[in-house]
Amino acid sequence: MTTAELHTLTGAYALDALEEEERLAFERHLARCESCGQEVRELTATAARLGLAASLPAPPGLKVQVMGRVAEVRQQPPDSPDSASASRRRGRVMRWALAACLAGVAALGGTTLWQYQRADEAGHEAREARAEADRVARVLSAPDARMASTDVDGAGRGSVVVSRGQDEAVFITSGMAEPPEGKVYQLWFADGDRMRPAGLMNPSRTDQSVPMTGSVGAASAVGVTLEPAGGSEQPTTSPLALLRLPA
Template identity: 60%
Template sequence: MRTIDLHTLTGAYALHALDDEDRAAFEHHLRDCPSCAQEVRELAATAVRLGIAAATPPPPALKDEVMRRIAAVRQEPPPTAAPARSAVRRAGAARLPRWALAACLAAAAALGGTTVWQYDRARDARAEASRAEQRTQRIAEVVAAPDARTRTEALGGGARATVVVSQSRDEAVFAASGLAEPPSGKVYQLWFDDGGTMRPAGLMDPARGSGAVLMEGRVGDAAGMGVTVEPAGGSERPTSAPLALVEFPV
């Protein structure tokens, strides 16, 4: 076991992020440390709530589509020895007349612009995936922080909201489940409640009524948070009555 303070591993243990050696040492420590055991139970329950909040049911047609594709996709034939590459090139070049070679070159030139466009799209997709991975990592770090505290409130229409706050990280995570999709051209906007003054804290995906969001900005002296429906792109100040007002857990 490396020189690690075992009391700091509660979050990583609750998220199953320890290797075999550290997990065995922490479980041995857990048997004699009631405070760590309690903290692990609380963090594990929070992780479950966040997972439930972010979960979305698969579309009803998904199973039929998977089965259809299984039946339609041909099994790959057994591998066979390929002829020498140089021989293939010579045979192909001999069969292609000059006009066909010219047509191939023209098509390759025409597709050049499409290739560049596809490359740019792929690069943008990789960048967005990297940003999403970083946001997910930060959400996990807030939930797993040793001082993470959680509060869950029931919202209207059967929706629920969960807030996780870490004072040491000065960050908060908001998770919702069961929220109806906002009206067209509108988004859900999050706010920090600074003693009655609402400070913007980011937007939720308008297409999802569920999910976990790392609130933008520092918690600071905020005593709670709110959710409103705002025009697409968000607002500097709330323009509608709050759907939810949740006090931060102490």
């Protein structure tokens, strides 16, 4: 695979949609390509915002308005004006983000963008969702953000994104199985052999981005267990997944 081809895989990588061979090749490229790293962080943050969308009805005519403005949207210039390749990649980011927002409005019946515009009307729930989305985006777009992924035993796919500078982490899931009635997936920070609670996942959502509670601190790994509704002070089951936090 050529370097030019690798540059085009940022979106698929951010959505965890690459085959294993492609993912390994791209990660080797990513380790030495700063512009692709920035693009992956931006796309991952956009995907996470869409994943936090509330199920609110889109206003009449919104799709028509967005489609009508697509050709008029001016692309944001890159951070390095002297880099033509960076400009092309930044253009792809903006086009992808706009397309993703439109797809979310059309297919899901509401997006975080719409939620933001109507936050005052939606009240306390919308303000909490906005704060959560901002925290997720802050971590995913941090310059030092690093990601690790694994299968969650019998339950789907999980990824953890950590920013040591922010001292925060976000857990992202896709295709998670619904937990048994009266149970919930709980997140944990692992400090050596000690596990400390780091938040609960929404049992009704298969795809979600969860800002983990508490500081990362000296944690070396993140765990996922199945716990009674409301969570536990200490794990009561063996971890369904244990992800070593990237350095």
